[in-house]
Amino acid sequence: MTGVKEARPRGARRWAIDLRPLGVPAYRRVWLGNAVAMFGFQFTAVAVPVEMFDLTGGSFWVGLLGIAGFVPLLVFGLWGGAVADARDRRRVLLGGGALLWASTLALLLQSLLRVGSPVLLLVLVAVQSIAFAITSPTRSAILPRLVPADLVPAASTLNFTTFTATSVFGPLAAGLIFATWRTDVGLPIAYGVDGLLFTVSLWATLRLPAMPPEPDPDSAGTPRKAGLASIVDGLRYLATTPVLLLSFAIDLIAMILAMPRALFPELAHERFGGGAAVGWLYSAIAIGAMLGGLTSGWIGRVRRQGVVLVVAVVGWGVAIAAAGMARQLWLVVALLGLAGAADLVSATLRQSMLLIYAPDRMRGRLQGVNTVVVAGGPRLGDLRAGAMAAASGTTVAMVGGGLASAVLAVLLVTVFPALLRYRAAGAGERT
Structure with a gap:
């Protein structure tokens, strides 16, 4: 790792996003590969629900995509985290990436052949979710090996901001595809773009050095195994840190009760006449998160991290x-953008807290739990939103869910105030 000179930020630099992690070559390559791949994935993220809505004509089947994604995450997310702690993390990334690439090519093939099967879409989404559950904990766990510890919050913020930037421009580009071509033509184009761009991520992973697991001081030299006992050990460690448990709990509340994305195809069709509106809706949350990330220099200096997270x-x-009650597209996009900015703050604080708390030998397993929460929560939210x-109707689903999530989050931290007492490491207090 390469050291980066510390300097006190001044003026606008106090607010501008911290780019110092890009000075580390290994991190820079991984960041570039992931950024290109994430941009491509947004085409599939829009194309799959659009195809499902086109095949079935309702939001319920679109919501079922959430279950198809969540069940594999629940099973393989925890196992994937254990694998990340027991195997060479570079090899784990390569294996999971190959599976993710194959599932994207299968989506492309079924769209070219015009199979038209909702069940097949659910299966392929499940396969993608398995691959994501394997790679995501590993990708997060390697971060402290790529950059110095003091740059972990900045690197986490940069990763999340980059993801949200791709979530802005990717869906907008996908919306233009569906506004320009018929659905049966636009779908293969969207899946094909994703498959092509993912090759950059595979290249970046190939350039990584070997990352074997660090020795466990309690194992007396015995090799670590990626089995049930390893998973239970990680969960036992997590149970001793109530701050992390509460941060996961309020995130689940927010995602399950308020995530609105399963409603976007129907919302675009009924309120805004379809077309490019679906792209704006899918991009709106990410637009706010991206803007929040570009002005995120202050996040690394927050000490009352628990309060800010809540x-x-x-x-x-x-x-x-509020977005659920709006009737103008620009206002809905603006309000969803505010939600996205809030989500960036909560996500980066939660990830930084997790990476700093956990020793390297535990990071994979705890990131596996984090994957289940962060990726599984929105998928359960898709089911909740679609069914509701x-x-x-879409208005009740958005307004009711949003208000319920805010109220329950406040109630939870009032009853269990450990998260409100949490301060960043180095502030003289650690819960």
């Missing part, structure tokens, strides 16, 4: 509820 989660829910919209 405020961000409550802000997310309130903004989603089918019963009561």
